[in-house]
Amino acid sequence: MQDLVVTAVFVGYAVAVLLVFGTVLTWVERKQAAIMSDRIGANRAYVRIPFTQVKLIWLGLFHGLADGIKMMLKEDFRPNSYDRFAYALAPWVVFTPVLLVFAVIPFGGMLVPSTLFASIPSVAAWFGDRMYPMQIARVDAGLLVVFAFGGLTIIGTMLAGWSSANKFSLLGALRAGSQMISYELIMGLTVLGLIVIYGTVDLNAIARAQSGVLLGFLPAWGVFVQPFAAILFLTAAIAENKRIPFDLPEAESELIAGYYTEYSAMKMGLFMFAEFIEIAIIGALFATLFLGGYNLPFMTDAGFVLPGGREFAVPHGAIVVTQLAVFLAKVMLVSSFQILVRWSLPRFRWDQLLRFAWKFMFPLALANLLVTAVVVWTLQR
Amino acid sequence: MKPYARKQYWNEPTMSWWERAYLFEIVRGLAITGGVFMRNMGRWITFRKGALTTYYPEETRADYARHNRGKHILTQRPDGRPQCIACNLCATVCPARVIEIEAAFDPDDALHPKYPVRFEIDYSRCIFCGLCVEACPEDAIRMVPDAPGLPDAERDHMWWSRDELLHWNPQRDAAKHSPSAPTVAAARSPGAP
Numbered sequence: 001m002q003d004l005v006v007t008a009v010f011v012g013y014a015v016a017v018l019l020v021f022g023t024v025l026t027w028v029e030r031k032q033a034a035i036m037s038d039r040i041g042a043n044r045a046y047v048r049i050p051f052t053q054v055k056l057i058w059l060g061l062f063h064g065l066a067d068g069i070k071m072m073l074k075e076d077f078r079p080n081s082y083d084r085f086a087y088a089l090a091p092w093v094v095f096t097p098v099l100l101v102f103a104v105i106p107f108g109g110m111l112v113p114s115t116l117f118a119s120i121p122s123v124a125a126w127f128g129d130r131m132y133p134m135q136i137a138r139v140d141a142g143l144l145v146v147f148a149f150g151g152l153t154i155i156g157t158m159l160a161g162w163s164s165a166n167k168f169s170l171l172g173a174l175r176a177g178s179q180m181i182s183y184e185l186i187m188g189l190t191v192l193g194l195i196v197i198y199g200t201v202d203l204n205a206i207a208r209a210q211s212g213v214l215l216g217f218l219p220a221w222g223v224f225v226q227p228f229a230a231i232l233f234l235t236a237a238i239a240e241n242k243r244i245p246f247d248l249p250e251a252e253s254e255l256i257a258g259y260y261t262e263y264s265a266m267k268m269g270l271f272m273f274a275e276f277i278e279i280a281i282i283g284a285l286f287a288t289l290f291l292g293g294y295n296l297p298f299m300t301d302a303g304f305v306l307p308g309g310r311e312f313a314v315p316h317g318a319i320v321v322t323q324l325a326v327f328l329a330k331v332m333l334v335s336s337f338q339i340l341v342r343w344s345l346p347r348f349r350w351d352q353l354l355r356f357a358w359k360f361m362f363p364l365a366l367a368n369l370l371v372t373a374v375v376v377w378t379l380q381r
Numbered sequence: 382m383k384p385y386a387r388k389q390y391w392n393e394p395t396m397s398w399w400e401r402a403y404l405f406e407i408v409r410g411l412a413i414t415g416g417v418f419m420r421n422m423g424r425w426i427t428f429r430k431g432a433l434t435t436y437y438p439e440e441t442r443a444d445y446a447r448h449n450r451g452k453h454i455l456t457q458r459p460d461g462r463p464q465c466i467a468c469n470l471c472a473t474v475c476p477a478r479v480i481e482i483e484a485a486f487d488p489d490d491a492l493h494p495k496y497p498v499r500f501e502i503d504y505s506r507c508i509f510c511g512l513c514v515e516a517c518p519e520d521a522i523r524m525v526p527d528a529p530g531l532p533d534a535e536r537d538h539m540w541w542s543r544d545e546l547l548h549w550n551p552q553r554d555a556a557k558h559s560p561s562a563p564t565v566a567a568a569r570s571p572g573a574p
Binding site: 032034035036037038039040043231340341343344345 | 404407410411413414415417418421422425431432433434436
């Protein structure tokens, strides 16, 4: 029963975080792009308080709301010659795995309810000495689950392109298929280095392993252990998400909207929403694997251990809140960096894209893995 | 069949190894855009303006170019009456047919007995070509670096009447001395002074 309550709270938190990130990132994308290019950005949508002339604009935050309402109310146009079942299924096949990936990502350290509710004895007694890592699904195969769900979205894009009986969609789906398979391989190879070092695929264990210190002063984050892998992983993840500069499957100037050309209204909205949530998911994955997860530098579940050897104990409630906030901040930072990339770089040509994957990133990832394996083997002997 | 060879152009761009390595130039580009972002964000959060654009209907630019032809004005005689003699040349030449003039007879003014009682421009259709200014034999209509109060939700509100066109800021027109007092009270003030 206690487990059920805690898991329900975790699931609610995760879903709320993802949906809020999905909507807020549309606003962040608009505003950041505007500020990067000396513009103001969308700021006309407002909510008027009824019976008054007070218009709430809030820096254009309500444009996301307006978008959502527009998507809901638009005609759900369907082309005549299409595979009905696959056409209706495809957006969900893209959207659902993206949400599910978050289940294995730890968004906080160990939660001890009896310590947290120490002031309320009945609640503390009810929980007893149970401890919960802040993660929905505590599976040992965390990273493998991430890649399994990542592979599912390919099926969704292929389904969408195939079932809408449109040449643009089909071309987009073909591009999406080859691109995502290529870059998923590279994502896996870059992460292999981390697995070799930490000796586990459990994301919570990986995050905990990064709370130590490296060479006496550096936080033992994945970026400092595997700098090349971090760059390659982020590049491959952006390609996996099909955003500029890797947005060939949905290149507007060539393929209209690529594999979702024939989708309209909320079905199309689901594709867009999945893309924005995946930005946050990539941010969460990158933060967990390379940026020390939910911990500040030199921070553990008990408190701070500074490089000099001094230790500060911090109360459990403060630790939990800090870990949640730090994780969200890291996700936001990585998401913002992805948006910076999206508004800075031009799109690849198709042959350049695949050559970049197979002739540049693939050998680099292999070399990185090789060097990592040799170093780890030497250190362990 | 020969394999496809891309045509070599005379101005083929040559890249140094630095540029061909790609990653460094990517980092440089990201640094530039990120720097612009940080600069503008720093301005916004210190309550300054970090953008080059203006909130148009609320805010008009003060630095229109001198040769900007954004809005029509009707010039005035020293006594404040319009210089226009209602000859309809501008209305005739107008390619968008947005000028409507209604002439009237003024027996008191022996020199200029014909004058416009109505002189209206429909800014919802005006293409700002300036042909009316060229056609005018009396230098009665000019275009100034200003903006008409567009946009508007109603098409009917985008008509500008004779009084509004007369009520421009005479200080801006260096060629003519300003009248002592405008005789025609304006319904609303056209744009920024």
